[in-house]
Amino acid sequence: MTLPVVPKALGNLRHVFSSSLLAVQKKPNPLGLKPKKKIVCILVDGMGAENILARAGHAPYLAAAVRAGAVGFSGFPSTTSANIASFATGLSPGEHGLIGHAVYDRKHDRTLNLLTGWDESTDPLLWQPNTCVSELSTAAGIACNVIGHAEYQHSGYTMATMRTANYLVAESMRERFDRALEVMVSKSESISYLYIPELDKYGHKFGWETAGWAALLEEVDGELRRLVGKLPTDAGVLVVADHGMMDSPLERRLYIDDFVDQGGLVDHFAGDTRASYLYLKQPDLAQGFTEQLNNQQEIFTAVTGTQAQAANWFGPIGPEARDRFPDVILLAKSNITLFHSVFTKKRAFDMTAHHGGLTSQETRVPLVRIGF
Known part of the structure; x- marks a missing residue:
């Protein structure tokens, strides 16, 4: 049997956060990013390149970038737990060990959800023992920020992926972009991870081929343009996603x-x-x-x-x-x-x-x- 062919760039999402740290350190990096004092990585959960192009009228800024070749690839499986862990560690799923949405936990004879299933018998430091980019950043004296909802701040998954980071709580999408702007105009060196879960949540419930999903995409595009309009010369922004979405009737x-x-x-x-x-x-x-x-x-x-x-x-x-x-x-x-x-x-x-x-x-x- 011939297995499905995968692109050579499969999983290059893993280079985004690690390259950002190296760029702030003025070091060569896999993405070839030029040195910047502050870099914000915006990860929009569930916003695939093809999803953007299909709703281009709602996201003219993002669609133009994608059409111009601003495209990367998630790793396999194309799911959040595996790919944000890759983003956070610079490693492939096979290396960091969070290899799917749910896996069999042989020690406790159960199926474990790697996003939300963490409990007292699941130690994030054992399940994902590799060094995180956030730890490397902190050790180098460069601030590492996570900008997201309060509900994720103390989760097992955050402990597995963003250890030692400064967690900046912001609930609405606009508030999260405002916090990102505050980081970008500060004088300190930093890398930041801004997490946008709204499109993924809405898509799972109602589908991405809906007016509601398109409205959220439009909001992301508008907030991004607002942020870019105030971007200092010593700062850079990267926009990525952990996977795309497919409606299944x-x-x-x-x-x-x-x-x-x-x-x-x-x-x-x-x-x-x-x-x-x-x-x-x-x-x-x-x-x-x-x-x-x-x-x-x-x-x-x-x-x-x-x-x-x-x-x-x-x-x-x-x-x-x-x-x-x-x-x-x-x-x-x-x-x-x-x-x-x-x-x-x-x-x-x-x-x-x-x-x-x-x-x-x-x-x-x-x-x-x-x-x-």
Whole structure:
């Protein structure tokens, strides 16, 4: 079986924050950013490059940049937990270990949501032990700021990805851009991460192909233009996203119990709705089971975890990722989403927009450089 071809630039989102720190330090960096005293990285959750172009009338500034080639790529899977962790560490998912939306926690025999499932038995320092860009920045005497909602300030995911950063609480989108402007006009050297979750949240609930989603995109575009209009000469701005979005109508949301439960091999079902992870009771049977599953080629492509690693979808595989790696991965076709009646929560099935897969709509993201 031929695996889906991935772009050579897959996962270059991981270079954005680390390159920003190097640029402030006046050092060479993967993105080739020119030295700046202050850099703000605006990460808009769920704002894919193709989503922007489809709503270009609502985002003329961003659309013009994307048309001019300001495009990067998320890593695989195209999901928030994996890609913001890559943004925050400069590492691929296989290196930092947060390899999906949900993974099987073998130690506690449970499926763990890597965004919101952290609890007293889940230590972020063990689940993501690699050094964060925020830690490198602090150690170098350069301020690192996170600008976001109060609800994320003390979360396990923030501890896993933005350790030692100054957290600047701002609730509305305008307030967050105002805080970014305050940072940019200050005299201190800094890198800042401004997080915009509104488009992703709205898209999941109502779909990105809606007037409401377009209105939020328009707000982002307008706030960005306002910020850029006041950009000091010693500051730079980068605009990125962690993934794009794809609407999946109700008739394309499929329970796949009958396909994957044959033979009783499946122990846990995790991952994303567009890139599902199967953990088997007998991992050594993964190859034969995958071949059997590929009788459903019109619904999904099944690959073994070993094949995905060999194809470098996750980058180099470290010990944390290896312990969480699925035996089989199902890539949903077209705009299909995959669910399991035992393991999937109803709120996931009720969502309209999804992501996680390898399509260009999910992986192509803006990478806009301003002031460089």
